[in-house]
Amino acid sequence: MASKRELTSEDGNSSTKRAKMENGNGKQDAGGNPYLAHWNDDSNSKPLRVDPNGTSGWSTLYGGIALTNNRIEANSADALYNFKRHATTSKQASAAEDGPLNPFTGKSLSNRYMGILKKRRDLPVHKQRDEFLKLYQESQILVFVGETGSGKTTQIPQFVLFDDMPHKSAQMVACTQPRRVAAMSVAQRVAEEMDVELGEEVGYSIRFEDKTGPNTMLKYMTDGMLLREAMHDNNLTRYSTIILDEAHERTLATDILMGLLKEVVLRRKDLKLIIMSATLDATKFQKYFHNAPLLAVPGRTHPVEIFYTPAPERDYVEASLRTVLQIHATEDEGDILLFLTGEEEIEDACRKINLEAQDLVREDAAGPLVVYPLYGTLPPAQQQKIFSPAPPPTRPGGRPGRKVIVSTNIAETSLTIDGIVYVVDPGFSKQKVYNPRIRVESLLVSPISKASAQQRAGRAGRTRPGKCFRLYTEQAFKKELIEQTYPEVLRSNLASTVLELKKLGVEDLVHFDLMDPPAPETLMRALEELNYLACLDDEGELTVLGSLASQFPLDPALAVMLITSPEFYCSNEILSLTALLSVPQIFVRPAANRKRADEMKDLFAHPDGDHLTMLNVYHAFKSEEAQANPKQWCHDHFLSYRALQQADNVRMQLKRIMEREELELMSTSFENKKYYENIRRALVAGFFMQVAKREGNGKTYTTVKDEQNVLLHPSTVLGQDSEWVVYNEFVLTTKNYIRTVTSVKAEWLLDIAPNYYDIASFKKGEIRTALQRVATKIQRKEQEKGKR
């Protein structure tokens, strides 16, 4: 088995490069690198060979610290020397952890490390280290259940390191996380716990950011990243152990990975797999993985008393505000966590609670109250605020202060906030839904599941016994809530996933063994879309374009648009646009300042549509004037600095892939009157399946083929006189909206996507008639040309 880790170039994110190097100089480098010498399985040969002159490029990189290398080698060999792979005990590991030298780097362990070590050993998982090791050693697959607070995410991978010693076989341990933020912050934490620098022995890898190095032996990564790696290395040979963490969240990528790994473990008997879940529903995982053994570690939780309302609530937001204030005025000390559904609702609730609380304080009916919002798009610095302690009493001996966190469901599992004693749960969250019949993918406010409600309640018992106030009746809890939240795979457009699976070599998608297979129509629609995008041929085989598109961590439509953009002489611009469409909303529109924000947006507005407007923003952002003080400039123009910065980063990453794939980067000269037209045409090449036509002269549009009545989203800059538009999103609210729209011409549709715009395949109606009219016009023109 070629399981030597390739030494990577500085371009750490390029997995293909790594794959290509596998049979090349990777092995040689490893041999010549004293850092890696101990990787040789044959540890008796004591390969403490330090080449004073250095070999190949190594000395230039690491030569400067050659002196310490001697020590590193000797010491790390000492600490783990007697360790027999997959036969170690917790006692051995503890001894090695105690130091005085770091068993993995050989450096002296810091005082801080010792302090953390003591705390780590108090974590619930620690007590079962031996039990864990035994099962891990005995079984190829293990299901591990650890409730929140058990320490599983930080400790289990380290337990594995001491027994698996991946560095000795030039491999790594991977631990996947559903969220980018979690991957980053956990890696940071574990690096501290292991007393190493982040990016060295412990690193992380998330989309558009890779913080790992040649020494990395433990890699936290998003589940999506591991999936992408699998595309180039179907057997995931770089890893000796793969840990799928937070599997209970059932993200799309985790579900696909489980399906893949179920097959990979059959091909690679040396690969170990650990499925980690925070809920006791783990028997489902066990069953799926051929009755793998299960180990459960209790979390550190306290009992939570649950209260229901006597009758259904007329207005759940109103009811939650009332409850929060009631708790504040009457309950003992302890912080409150309120679950609401989205940014706007949360900000509004925060304002109202603040006002009411001020009244209470003024009347001295309650202590001071601080309210913090928490949602995904909130800047990290502001997210961090939720961890600040509750305010002190206004005067000594006065009523105690309290903090309230009003959060989306990100506080349900992913974030742990200590000090929460009261949870208010109205029972809703925003959930993604996808329906293949009308091809709508939207975030909709939906009732949560029973499992979710339990998880929320559990948040009240982190520090001491708590209370959970459910704003619905017990009857409703029993009868109206579904048992488990639908896994993402049932709620997503699978076009991207299908492309990935094809690239992964999965031929038969119909029988691909998913834990919860989606409705057949979802696969049908994905295959159809990929076929129209020419990523799959009529037989369902991957085309050259499809293979190329799968190289990009993008939706197939975006990838195809980007790949074909050189044909429209605007790949630079489409590259920027693709990046802009891959990040959160760049326009900021604060409730208090809407008018001003809209005026600023108008500065960038392009009459032909939102895509072009976004591009204008980006170009302005990159101008010298803006770059002088980009933060201030964004603030002044009501733009999100974070989103634009992120777009910049994404653009750079995508550019690298384009260069690697030898896709030409070019622009039409700005003076050329076709500058914008070319961009709009390139847009059609990717988004021809997301087109709507205006009905008569009205405001309403009809989507092509699916024939849904839609309105332009109020945020659009587009005037009302565009007959045909491409749109980026079909959003469902109480109305059907299309968001981020740009006007296009019917001629382009027929010209660029003739397969999709095969007029014969259209239902009789306004759209067909209009297309027919245009087609006839084109024909006549060509005939005239022919005559001339």
Place this chain on the structure above:
Amino acid sequence: MKMGEAKARQKSKAEREAEAEAVREASLATALPETNKGFKMMAKFGFKQGDTLGKAENARKEPIQVNVKEDRSGIGLESEKKRKLREAWDEAARVAKRSKEEEGDYLEDRKQQQKEKKMERDLDSAQRTAERLFEKEAEEMAGPSSEEKPLKDINVLWRIRARRRVEKEHDRRQRRELENSLASRLPTLAQDQEEDTDTKIAAGRDVAPFYTSLENDLEDEDPELAEFEALPVAERLQKLLVFLREQYKYCLYCGYQYPDANMEGCPGITEEDHD
């Protein structure tokens, strides 16, 4: 003029929205046809209409429903509304059916109904009397009055009365809390913390949590009472009447507590006996 015409032809906003929704719902209810290109690719691997994907049992056949929430109603409100609507409808249907039936039948029914109503009233006064007599007796014996007793210790024959009182008190408290906004009516004095419960209640500032367990199903909470209340009214009344006679030598229809167990002068247990 022309503009007016155009306007007249244009659908109102509400109409447009309703139409858009109707189109959406119709499309959501329609499965993709076999002519779909993806279907052909799947058929290559043996997929047939009606099959499911993967290898799991009970895999989905249909996509998850899309439900757009249009207001801020809490969980359970919608089904509660539906339930009430259904009940009203059922009632209307029953009434309609009745009116169609023969008049004789109707009169007969009505008589029966009136009889039942009378019995309900008698039951109520029998319970009230039983409770009163019991309390009087208890007072004389200086035992605890039923007010302080847990519900379950009250004789099931009239326990429902005590329960109704508790529920009423609870409703009242809740209404009061709702009416007075929190901010304006919470304690304003610093020494409030030391105030005892009585004072708080007296001042209308009782701040007990408004969540109680009263709304739980009677069945779970008090099976004994549930069982008794499930009996037909005639039977319950009978039990009360017998109890009153045996325990307190009291006849409801004579309205008199006899001095001895013979109850001389009382024609019998039932109302008919007193005719």
